[in-house]
Amino acid sequence: MCHGGPVPTTVSVPDDWPAHPDRSLALNRMGSFDWDLATGYMHMDVPALDVFDTAAADYDGRPESLAPRVPPAESVRLDALVSSALKSGAESYGAYFRIRCRDGELRWTHTQGRVLRDGEGRPYRIIGIVRDATEELNHSAERLGLDEERRRQTSVVEATTAALAHARTVQDVIDALSDAHGLERLGSMGMVMGLVEAGRIHLVAEGPQGSFVPGTRFTRIDEEYPMSEVVRSLQPKFIQSPAEFADGYPYLWSKITHMDISAAAYLPLIAQARPIGAIGLLYQDKDGFTQEERNLLVALGSSIAQSLQRAMLLEQEHDIAEGLQQAMLPRRIPDVPGAQIEVRYRSARMGRDIGGDWYDVIPLPGGRVGAVIGDVQGHDTHASAVMGQLRIVLRAYATEGHSPATVMARASAFLHELDTDRFATCTYAEADLDTGVLQLVRAGHIDPLVRTRDGDCRRLPVEGGMPLGLSSEFGRLEYPVTTVELDPGETLLLCTDGLVEQPGADLDDGIRLLTGMVRSLPGDLRRLADRLCELVDERGGDDDMALLLLRREVPESEQGGGRLQQHVAQNDPEALVSARHMIGAAVRAWGARERSDEIELVADELIVNALMHTDGPAIVTLRVLAGPERRLRVEVEDRSSALPRRREAGESGVSGRGLMLVDRLADVWGVEPRGGGKCVWCEFAMT
Structure with a gap:
């Protein structure tokens, strides 16, 4: 018998055979729609509304009525798809998307539309179908997409690990995970993180803006919070529905209900077999966790814990190093009549060792003052030890009354006699504050700057000699003295190259850039010093920075003696x-x-x-x-x-x-x- 031929009279058939198309569509959970683009109205038959789990009484003929059933992310994707089809001249489009049923369950749906256009190609109508695609995807798409899902998971792990590889501080770790890219990788809408400190959990990241719950900045590990639970048990906690969250943690849930969280994953952060903290990932429009997703999150938790521990150790080492460095510097700067002085020191952004940068202010007889800035080669404890010795002997030579050139020559000879492989750059300025006369000696260091009373700034060329240590080794201990006058209200700026060096840029360019910045910065000496340090902090870098500002005060009377x-x-x-x-x-x-x-x-x-x-x-x-x-x-x-x-x-x-x-x-x-x-x-x- 050929298909489509006459039915034999001996065969009994149902009265409703063949089935009406409406019945065929309904039995296969498929409905139709007709969308008038001019008016915006969209007719949907009952089977189509059933696909969207929407009662006919709840639909007013406008697509916006379906918004409660379509998650925001899916709605944005569908709008973009339809807009692209209308603008590109396409005759049809199709897409898989998810809807949220009235019981909160997420369900896969498929739509296909045919675009009708007038004689000039303008679209005026879309006729199409929608159908329940759950079984289709369960039986085919899941199998076909298994490799793709595994590739996606691998990509998530690799991308997150790569982002964390550059984290040098705890804040860097938080930023890598909580920014838009980090949350997109994790598929999360927000993140919370806590660190274990003295039997408590200190909340250091609190998810999206407005999500902080008062009283949870510090919580005990034995309290009934999800982060406390995973720290106690060392096991992850996956919360698969709002009801489960509300039942397990009623107090916390009552404070975050407005966030529309549908699922959450809390992971212990374990390093060297001990918990150092916990992280919570919050989700919207997510219906539980598959086993693959759980495995992925556990793997990410391990990677995050390792990065966090490394960042905590680096911060600890940095704090110790900076404390030792500060101990090597003068504990206080003496009051110098006739001058205002500000000093600053900033270590490298995340240097693990101590640096050799230093400053000093030396009161001298006759109302004079010595100002020193220097930098010992290297970034380790040896450089710091050499710096400490060099600072002391240079101060001793200056207070003995030697001329600036002699002070520098003797300091160079001392450094050479230490039998160290380190050299040092240095600038020594001796100022007579009554007359404003400056005598400057430079040993391989960068030139100082002078800021005038009206805010202008210029480089002060100072004839230089070889770095300390090297000049003695090569028998070139001559250090020429440059003499200039510092007018009342003018400021001498001495710094190490950490303030002017830029990666990949010439040092002279850095000095020109610094000169321009000093012109635009506040005239108040303390604010000027603070702002220069802020610029260093913002830029980061791998070098320390020492800064000394000396301003000659304006005398009360221009006729005053001295x-x-x-x-x-x-x-x-x-x-x-x-x-x-x-x-x-x-x-x-x-x-x-x-x-x-x-x-x-x-x-x-x-x-x-x-x-x-x-x-x-x-x-x-x-x-x-x-x-x-x-x-x-x-x-x-x-x-x-x-x-x-x-x-x-x-x-x-x-x-x-x-x-x-x-x-x-x-x-x-x-x-x-x-x-x-x-x-x-x-x-x-x-x-």
Whole structure:
């Protein structure tokens, strides 16, 4: 018998044979719809409404009426699919999606639609079907998708492990898991995490915004909370429905009911056979957990625990290292009259060892102050030990009264004698705060910056020598001194290269960038230092950073006096040049005005005379005398007791003209015995 042929008269058939199409569709759990795109109305027959588990009385002809049955994620996907078909000119579309029945169960559904278009290709109507696809997927899709699911699970584990590999802090672990990408990988809508601390669980991550339950920041391990339970039992807890959550943890559930959680997984975080915390993953639109999902989450819990333990150990080591480093630095910065000083130190973002960066502030005689910034090569305890010794000896040499160049040379020789393979870079600045004269010596270090009173910032080129240790090894202990003036209100900025170095960028570019930032930052010295440290924290990095800011205070009166004292050694031309520079700066700062040149000339003559006719150094002192008439006094001491004599020089001679010059230019002058030497002095009235 051929299919479709006449039915033999001897065969008995049912009265309703063949079945009406409506009955065929209904028996196969299939319904139809007709969607008018112009009005937005969608007609659905009863079998179609049955597929959506929706009563006819609850459907008003608009697709929005089905929203309670379609989870949000599925609704977004379907809307995107239909929009794409309408815009692309496609004639049909089809998709599998899930609906949520009235009892909360999720069920697979399939839809197929035919798009009708007018003569110009504009869509005006969609006619299609919907059907229950549960059995179809159970019998075929699950088997066909088994390999794909396994590949997805492997991908989830690999992606999560890769994200956690870069975590160096506990917060990094939390961020990797709780950001949008992390939650998408886990299929979760929120995450909570707690760490075990002294018999309690400290909540360190609290899921989506607004989910925190008051009183749960710290909870006891013996309390009835899911995280407490998994920490006690060391076994995961899978909550498969809202009813199960409410029955097991009624108090917690009453506080989070508004989150519409349908399932949750709580996993113990175990490292070296002991619990270090717990993590909870919260889900919406999820109907329980398959065995494969449970295995996946347990595997992820193990990976998270390992990353968390590594981050906790790194943080602990970092805290110890930073504490030791801080102990090596000065415990307090002395108060220095005439200056405001701020210092800061920041360790590398997650350096495991101690660094060699340091700063120091050294009070010196005569109202001067020494400022030091340095960096010993390396990031380990040896670098820190060398730094501690070097800081102490450099301070000792400075307080003994040696010139900046000598201080640096002796520190280099000391480092070389330590028989260490480390070298150090350093900048030493000696400031006379009365006159503003700065003497700077640089040993392989980056140049300092100066911020002016009006907020501008410039690089201060300082002639440099070799790094400490290396200069002694190569026999090049010469350290030239750069002398400049720091005006009232100006700020000297000394730092190590951790503040200016950028990965992959040139050091000069980093200094230019820092110069620009200092221009835009607050003028208040403390806020300026804090903001520079915040920039380092935001950038991270693998190097430590030390910072020293020294601002010369603005005197209450521009005519205010002061005192200056300078040692000038024989056979030290740099010291003589420096003394001349300081004298000139001092007399101008103290308001000598038109007599400045006279005072400088006389002081220079007295210093040169002392160096030429004695065997020791000269000590020059300038000070403003109090009284009704402001007078400036210049004193030059030497070790010779022989008194100077004023005499007329021959027509071709030079010797003998010095005291004549002093006598002509100074208002008054004289000689005083000083123990084993003498002091030649002179005074000038200051108008």
